[in-house]
Amino acid sequence: MRVLVTGGAGYIGSVSAEVLLREGHDVVVLDDLSTGHRAAVPEGASLEVGSYGETTAVDDLFARQAFDAILHCAARSLVGESVRDPARYYRDNVAGGIALLEAARGHGVKRFVFSSTASVYGTPRETPIREDADLRPINPYGETKRTFEGALAWYAEAYGFRSVSLRYFNAAGASEALGEDHRPETHLIPIVLRAAMAGDEVTVFGDDYRTPDGTCIRDYIHVLDLARAHLLALEATAPDDPRTGKPAEPAAALVCNLGSGRGYSVREVLTAAERTIGRLIAQRVGPRRAGDPPVLVASSDRAREVLGWTARQDSLEAMIDSAWAWQRRHPEGYAE
Ligand code: UDP
Numbered sequence: 001m002r003v004l005v006t007g008g009a010g011y012i013g014s015v016s017a018e019v020l021l022r023e024g025h026d027v028v029v030l031d032d033l034s035t036g037h038r039a040a041v042p043e044g045a046s047l048e049v050g051s052y053g054e055t056t057a058v059d060d061l062f063a064r065q066a067f068d069a070i071l072h073c074a075a076r077s078l079v080g081e082s083v084r085d086p087a088r089y090y091r092d093n094v095a096g097g098i099a100l101l102e103a104a105r106g107h108g109v110k111r112f113v114f115s116s117t118a119s120v121y122g123t124p125r126e127t128p129i130r131e132d133a134d135l136r137p138i139n140p141y142g143e144t145k146r147t148f149e150g151a152l153a154w155y156a157e158a159y160g161f162r163s164v165s166l167r168y169f170n171a172a173g174a175s176e177a178l179g180e181d182h183r184p185e186t187h188l189i190p191i192v193l194r195a196a197m198a199g200d201e202v203t204v205f206g207d208d209y210r211t212p213d214g215t216c217i218r219d220y221i222h223v224l225d226l227a228r229a230h231l232l233a234l235e236a237t238a239p240d241d242p243r244t245g246k247p248a249e250p251a252a253a254l255v256c257n258l259g260s261g262r263g264y265s266v267r268e269v270l271t272a273a274e275r276t277i278g279r280l281i282a283q284r285v286g287p288r289r290a291g292d293p294p295v296l297v298a299s300s301d302r303a304r305e306v307l308g309w310t311a312r313q314d315s316l317e318a319m320i321d322s323a324w325a326w327q328r329r330h331p332e333g334y335a336e
Contacts, residue, residue: 002026002028002066002069003025003027003028003070004028004030004109005030006029006030006052006071008031008036008041008042008047009031009033009038009041009047010031010035010040011178011179011181012073012168012226013031013073013074013115014041014042015174015223016071016073016226016227016231018042020071020230020231023231025231027042027044028046028048029041029045029047029048031047031049031074032074034051037333037334039334040178040334048061051074052072053091053099055099055102055103058103059103059107061103062109067109069112069113069237070100070104070109070111070112070113072097072112076088076092076093078141078186079141079142079291083139083140086140089140089141089144090140090144093145093147093148094144098148098151110160111161111234111237111239112237113233114163114165114166116149116255117141119138119139119145120137122136122138122142122293123138124293124295124296127295128297128298129257129296130301131167131302138293139291152165152253156244156250157251158250160245161253162241162245163253164254164256164307165253165256167298168258168259169218169219169221169257169297169298170218170219170221171221171222171226172189172221172222172319173323174223174323174326174327175322179333181334183333188266188269189220189273190327193273193320193324195281196279197327197328201282203286204267204285204286205266205286205289206286206289210294211295213265213267213268215265215267217296218263218264218296219259219263219296219297219298220316220319221258221260221311221319222260222312222313222314222319222322225258225260225313232307236306243306257303258303259298259300259311260298260311261300262297262314263296272316272317275317276317276320276321
């Protein structure tokens with residue numbers, strides 16, 4: 001396959017591109033480098049610097065190069081920022097995403113895998129969360145991802161788009177070459193590891209939740225497992241694949257959670273990180289962070305049954321060990 005990976009200079013996009021290349025596919029990365037890093041684009045992929053929402057430039061890219069499929073990882077993805085500045089999220093995640101879809105439609109590229117999020121569920125009523133749970137996002141980030149998933153469903157029916165939306169839970173860990181370098185960093189595991197390296201203190205956002213140790217529980221998934229799921233999802237969009245359209249029926253938009261199905265609390269993450277690095281990490285308890293549901297754990301039944309995917313590296317240790325190894329090799333991140 002020849003795949004256009006938007007956001008391929010970011011954390012999940014770059015590791016997914018790396019896995020696609022390793023499996024023998026051709027990859028073109030489209031990234032405006034606003035949050036991604038040139039150095040994260042894996043060797044063997046070509047980089048087009050630009051935004052997926054720039055209609056003329058994207059149209060020109062499709063005219064110059066033929067693609068079998070699009071892996072759309074690029075997006076704005078900070079929950080807090082989305083609450084303060086929803087316009088940016090609607091503009092980039094929704095309007096920009098539709099511009100990309102329209103360019104793809106104009107050039108007959110109708111295979112699409114989309115980076116969605118567990119945030120589409122909001123605060124779930126039941127856990128583990130199944131894909132047919134109610135979608136009630138509690139912030140513009142989740143809302144804009146839900147809106148784009150909806151567009152894919154209608155594009156399937158009307159225009160024959162075959163798509164898979166992957167609802168990520170908490171991506172963690174690193175490959176040999178590629179790791180997590182967000183600025184600002186908001187995610188627990190890199191924050192903990194950076195604090196450990198710098199001798200800083202970690203703030204636990206609330207320890208009075210109704211969970212066994214009072215801290216929030218999340219479903220962490222190794223970024224390499226996540227990347228492998230993208231490959232399987234792309235395969236499921238093949239023109240004759242019944243998972244995204246049965247013969248004589250309209251094409252279909254498939255939705256799959258990606259989580260390991262196991263939850264770990266913030267305290268468990270800290271303890272596991274202390275084991276990995278071999279010393280205690282300074283920590284204090286602060287107030288709850290707005291918008292944090294107490295427990296988010298995926299049911300991964302559908303990904304297993306439909307995509308044939310399972311998390312291979314589902315131990316917290318494997319994720320933290322690989323993240324720590326990457327961080328020690330890249331103390332300044334990608335340092336551009
Ligand atoms: N968290 C924390 N301290 C931090 C960063 C995160 O206690 O410095 C908590 C956060 O409140 C959540 C969990 O760690 O309960 C995972 O947060 P993260 O931002 O990594 O992922 P999210 O679940 O928000 O996607």
